[in-house]
Each structure stands twice: as C-alpha cells, then as structure tokens.
Amino acid sequence: ADAFAALSHRWGRPPGLLTAWLGIPSPILAGVVAREGVDCVTLDMQHGGFDLAAAVLGIGQVMLAGKPALVRVPVGDYATASRLLDSGAAGIIAPMVNSVADARALVEFTKFPPVGARSWGPVLAMDASGLGPADYLRRANGLTKAIAMVETRESLAALDDILAVEGVDGVFVGPSDLSITLSGGAHVDAEHKDVDAALDHVLARCRAAGKAACVFAPSGPRAGEMRRRGFDLVALANDVGQVRLGVKTMLEQAGAA
Numbered sequence: 001a002d003a004f005a006a007l008s009h010r011w012g013r014p015p016g017l018l019t020a021w022l023g024i025p026s027p028i029l030a031g032v033v034a035r036e037g038v039d040c041v042t043l044d045m046q047h048g049g050f051d052l053a054a055a056v057l058g059i060g061q062v063m064l065a066g067k068p069a070l071v072r073v074p075v076g077d078y079a080t081a082s083r084l085l086d087s088g089a090a091g092i093i094a095p096m097v098n099s100v101a102d103a104r105a106l107v108e109f110t111k112f113p114p115v116g117a118r119s120w121g122p123v124l125a126m127d128a129s130g131l132g133p134a135d136y137l138r139r140a141n142g143l144t145k146a147i148a149m150v151e152t153r154e155s156l157a158a159l160d161d162i163l164a165v166e167g168v169d170g171v172f173v174g175p176s177d178l179s180i181t182l183s184g185g186a187h188v189d190a191e192h193k194d195v196d197a198a199l200d201h202v203l204a205r206c207r208a209a210g211k212a213a214c215v216f217a218p219s220g221p222r223a224g225e226m227r228r229r230g231f232d233l234v235a236l237a238n239d240v241g242q243v244r245l246g247v248k249t250m251l252e253q254a255g256a257a
C-alpha cells in the first residue's frame, strides 16, 4: 500500500506535494522522472499522448519507483477513471468539472459504495499494493483521490457545491483555461491577475470545506510561489518544458549558448 499511502498520508497537509506532469506517452520516462525528488507523477490523457495502455504501464513504472501515480483523464471519461484506479493509480484528475452533476459522475466511477458506484476489478492495484480484497475494499475510498478541475466560470460559480459533494477529495485549478474563460476568449495567461484572484478564492473555499486545493504551475518559480501560498498539490509545469530546460542548461554549461 506504500505508493497509495505516500499520497494519502500527506494529502491536505503542508508542505504541498509537487507532482511531475507528463504528456510524452512513455512509461519508461514516467519511471525515470518518478526516481527524481518529485512527490508524485501525473500522466496526462487529456492533452498528453497517453492512451490507456501507456497509462497502465506508466502507473506500474511510477509505483515501482515507490511513488504515487495520478492520471488526468479526458473530459467526461469517468469510465476510464475506474480502469486507471484498477491499474494502481493513486488519484484521478478530471478536467472541466463544471457542475455538481459532473462532480457526482466523477465520484460515481472513483469511489466504492456507499459513496459512489465504482465496479470491482482492482487486479493490478491489489497486486502492486499488497492489499487483499477485503482491505482494498475497506481502504480504497480513502487511499485514492478524486480531484475535480475548476477551470471555467461555471465551475467557479458552483465551487462550494462541488466541494460539498461527498467523495470529492479536492479541486485542481487549470489556470490557462481559467484565463481564457475569465477573459471571454481574449487571452491565455496562466498568471493573469484575474486568475490570481480566483486562486485565492479557491484556496479559501477549499480550506473552509476541509478539502485539498491543487493547481498547475507553468514554471518552477511559479510552482514555488503556489506552494508557499498554501496549495496542497502543485504541478511542476510539464515534461516538454523540463526537457527544454535541461537541454538549454546543458548547452549553457558546455559554453555553447
């Protein structure tokens, strides 16, 4: 149960967790990154290239490194969320959760009764965690996290009701989509002052509800700032940015840039 417990023990407690965020659909890369100092690794099936097979293999590699794997599913694809939990994902990030109905659908597929209606079949999750069926059934709703993305005006308006849905463990702000919706499509700016004000609001409402506040950060410095502000889980930009930064840094070190 180590990789699950590593997430659930620290969930909602400072200091905030830092997650890598991968779109390049390589299970091997997921394992490499997991062995660095990150707290967890998120595989992105919404905008990244991960399909179900690559995500299942990636979850395995991340767990082999002793770290929890989170997966962002495609919009509304809650059936896939169940399959990823069956494979050992420690949490699901669901994009564009705009209403209580969306939040309830997420919970239905990610939590066992009586909270939700998740179907039984956690074969790899039990194998990797060492939990037998009775323990997995008893503990899964607490060990695995259902995280609803708040990244539209509708979602912000429904925030308190979404946070009140039993089984929603936290919300995750998508600052880029939020900047688009808040500006009526005029710009995409993850660090715009309107987004910043919304971030404070989400953090305060999460605190009031006793649930975790998570956020995507487009850069390392911004990730540090979000963590200091009190976010419980912060995504460290993405794999493409990290590879670019690595190449640039090494070129500089080689005196070639």
Ligand code: 3PY
Pocket (backbone or CB within 6 Å): 151, 173, 174, 175, 176, 177, 178, 190, 216
């Ligand atoms: C957003 O900023 O909209 C996200 O979904 C984070 O990747």
Ligand code: MG
Pocket (backbone or CB within 6 Å): 095, 151, 174, 176, 177
């Ligand atoms: Mg988004």
